[in-house]
Amino acid sequence: MKKLMIGNEALARGFYEGGIGAVSSYPGTPSTEITEFLAKYDDIYSEWAPNEKVAAEVAFGASLGGKRSLCCMKHVGLNVAADPLFTLSYTGVNAGMVVCVADDPAMHSSQNEQDSRHYAIAAKLPMLEPADSDEALQFAKASFKLSEQFDTVVMMRTLTRIAHSQSIVTLGEREEAPEKPYEKKPEKYIMMPAYAKKRHPVVEERMKKLAEYAESCPFNRVEWSEDKTLGIITSGTSYQYVKEVFGDRVSVLKLGMINPLPKKTVKSFAQKVDRLVVVEELDGIIETFCRTLGLEVEGKKLFSPIGEFSQSVIRKAFGLKEPENVQLPNPVPLRPPMMCSGCPHRGIYYTLSKNKITVIGDIGCYTLGAQPPLCAVDTTLCMGASVSGLHGFNKAGEGAFESRSVAVIGDSTFMHSGITGLVDIAYNQSNSTVIILDNSITGMTGHQQNPTTGLNIKGDPAGKIDLEALCRSIGIERVRVVDPYNIEECEKAILEELKAPCPSVIISRRPCVLLKYVKLNAPLEISNDACRGCRKCMKLGCPSISFKNGHAVIDETLCVGCGVCKQLCAFGAIQGQGGKVQ
Amino acid sequence: MKTTGIMIVGVGGQGSLLASKLLGNLLTAQGYDVKVSEVHGMSQRGGSVVTYVKFGDRVFSPIIDLGEADYIVSFEKLEAARYAPYLKKGGRIVTNTQQIDPMPVITGTAEYPQDILEELKNLGCRIDALDALSLAEEAGSAKAVNIVLLGRLAKSFHIEYDAWIKALETTVKPKFIEMNKKAFDLGYHS
Numbered sequence: 001m002k003k004l005m006i007g008n009e010a011l012a013r014g015f016y017e018g019g020i021g022a023v024s025s026y027p028g029t030p031s032t033e034i035t036e037f038l039a040k041y042d043d044i045y046s047e048w049a050p051n052e053k054v055a056a057e058v059a060f061g062a063s064l065g066g067k068r069s070l071c072c073m074k075h076v077g078l079n080v081a082a083d084p085l086f087t088l089s090y091t092g093v094n095a096g097m098v099v100c101v102a103d104d105p106a107m108h109s110s111q112n113e114q115d116s117r118h119y120a121i122a123a124k125l126p127m128l129e130p131a132d133s134d135e136a137l138q139f140a141k142a143s144f145k146l147s148e149q150f151d152t153v154v155m156m157r158t159l160t161r162i163a164h165s166q167s168i169v170t171l172g173e174r175e176e177a178p179e180k181p182y183e184k185k186p187e188k189y190i191m192m193p194a195y196a197k198k199r200h201p202v203v204e205e206r207m208k209k210l211a212e213y214a215e216s217c218p219f220n221r222v223e224w225s226e227d228k229t230l231g232i233i234t235s236g237t238s239y240q241y242v243k244e245v246f247g248d249r250v251s252v253l254k255l256g257m258i259n260p261l262p263k264k265t266v267k268s269f270a271q272k273v274d275r276l277v278v279v280e281e282l283d284g285i286i287e288t289f290c291r292t293l294g295l296e297v298e299g300k301k302l303f304s305p306i307g308e309f310s311q312s313v314i315r316k317a318f319g320l321k322e323p324e325n326v327q328l329p330n331p332v333p334l335r336p337p338m339m340c341s342g343c344p345h346r347g348i349y350y351t352l353s354k355n356k357i358t359v360i361g362d363i364g365c366y367t368l369g370a371q372p373p374l375c376a377v378d379t380t381l382c383m384g385a386s387v388s389g390l391h392g393f394n395k396a397g398e399g400a401f402e403s404r405s406v407a408v409i410g411d412s413t414f415m416h417s418g419i420t421g422l423v424d425i426a427y428n429q430s431n432s433t434v435i436i437l438d439n440s441i442t443g444m445t446g447h448q449q450n451p452t453t454g455l456n457i458k459g460d461p462a463g464k465i466d467l468e469a470l471c472r473s474i475g476i477e478r479v480r481v482v483d484p485y486n487i488e489e490c491e492k493a494i495l496e497e498l499k500a501p502c503p504s505v506i507i508s509r510r511p512c513v514l515l516k517y518v519k520l521n522a523p524l525e526i527s528n529d530a531c532r533g534c535r536k537c538m539k540l541g542c543p544s545i546s547f548k549n550g551h552a553v554i555d556e557t558l559c560v561g562c563g564v565c566k567q568l569c570a571f572g573a574i575q576g577q578g579g580k581v582q
Numbered sequence: 583m584k585t586t587g588i589m590i591v592g593v594g595g596q597g598s599l600l601a602s603k604l605l606g607n608l609l610t611a612q613g614y615d616v617k618v619s620e621v622h623g624m625s626q627r628g629g630s631v632v633t634y635v636k637f638g639d640r641v642f643s644p645i646i647d648l649g650e651a652d653y654i655v656s657f658e659k660l661e662a663a664r665y666a667p668y669l670k671k672g673g674r675i676v677t678n679t680q681q682i683d684p685m686p687v688i689t690g691t692a693e694y695p696q697d698i699l700e701e702l703k704n705l706g707c708r709i710d711a712l713d714a715l716s717l718a719e720e721a722g723s724a725k726a727v728n729i730v731l732l733g734r735l736a737k738s739f740h741i742e743y744d745a746w747i748k749a750l751e752t753t754v755k756p757k758f759i760e761m762n763k764k765a766f767d768l769g770y771h772s
Contacts, residue, residue, distance in 0.1 A: 132644075166617065243643075328666065338628045
């Protein structure tokens, strides 16, 4: 049966057909939907873990326990999971185990564009990379067997344009995984020096065998053209752009297994073509490999390591003509993403911005508070860095910063890795103020449950971590909860906690306005008679409010009646039923 | 058959994912090779969003580059202008006349360009402009702007009306089929 599927659904289907028994992941664009699709199968175990390191370790435990297992993450999530990953290379697996990582060239929804292929090389693990949904399904299906055959974790690399592009796949049947009962093997699974020393040679030997396998791996193929003046080595989406531009007019070595690379295949391909070019997004990894083989090759001389490719990038690199197009005489105003109408983060950010407080930020929707007019965020680094970053900032200030700096972090991000920073604050005693923006969901990645929501990945009741109790239990005595729709309450809490002589946590609690169960209020209206055009409400950066003919105007199709603007208006010009903070 | 490219552009939250899903279902049912590419995540929060739909005998690249789109379906007129450079020479833009101010316009650091559609026409773009919001409201929901615009696209498209309706029926939830059919027809006959 054929079906149109995004790459992530195809990966999920492939893992399912390949006999997966357990998946544990942390959401991260563009990898999130793989685990969401897998959660729809009731005959496998699926979960959202608090972070990628935990997910990888859960997957390892499941492999040990006899189930083919998987963990999925975005590229930066692999940094978090890197600790278990490097030593998993030594232990190998029991049942097959796959780590699936999604890179985001062009940073559509990421803070950097690191190239995950370096991890496969550094950790000495095989890595596969599909170029469309059908390959995603086929590679995923084969990955567990490969893992078991070579007793290794297999890495699957995908890219935004694979993960979120739909193409046609051919569905197959689910294969039954062979039974793999757990056996105690200290020399394989206990990585203390005496045993680890014996495992490292196993890793090196395995890489040699995998390199041999790569020569005959069905996922690497040569597409010969009659014309052999130009030969291109490529993989993933880059392959599609090359084919879009050249069709069958050039010879292509299309790699599906991108670590280890096949020496003989590459050499033999290179010998048969006049000019060898590597087309790869991000870093010049295949190109460098070609050079180590002594081949004359072009790559990053023609292509940038920055951003994602397209057919136009390929055309330009080869000096081909670009299609004609319309040139606009004036630039079109930008339309950056922004916090939604009624977003509960807005009230907190308005308060922080108004009081000129330094805000050490984190990863999530609330990064959008960095934009004008709020401009409320000072830093964004990585998951959890707000809490620990604030602690370091305050230590550097030797008392000068503590009364005017805070950390902001979402509920899911706090559970991911904010908690360890808070432990540092409690332990090493900085007088820091941490605001947990608890919108009761993992927002940016599209509403995934997390340990604080009380529901699991399937939406069924689950354990619920009590944030207040958790913070108190590690020694934070001042923990208070505010409603971010109540500006006065927010301001009072923030100013009081900044002044307080000990560390504190403010939990700003209100569910994401996009959650289906959230009841929206009627839109508010502005009375032109009362509005003096002071633009105070415009400081909120609410997409519902604009300014026309000297007055603020509320777009009734967007306004959800959160009432934050109503509290700011000194002239009572904003009216309506909304804004009753309940 | 040569590959045809359709871009669906608009403001995050306007329903471009449903429109691309409908097109995907329609074109797959017609036996084409199809690719649909969209970006999830941060760009969906009220930002400018774009989805690429490509079909033909064999589709390689999932994305559409400058000067390559046969059609641009735009849910908002500023977005029609933003992506007009992607239109192929002789291509067609089907656009909603609705104006949604982006944040730089709201905060007063930029101006919403007036007569933007006229300007595009003068640059040689073929423009099908319609007030899809009013038609969607007439059909029963402001959210049906996407379907009204697909109805208008269908008018200048080589696939027959019945196939569109069938694709619509397989794409939208049963309780919304009648409303969406009405929206489609209002676009189709506009």
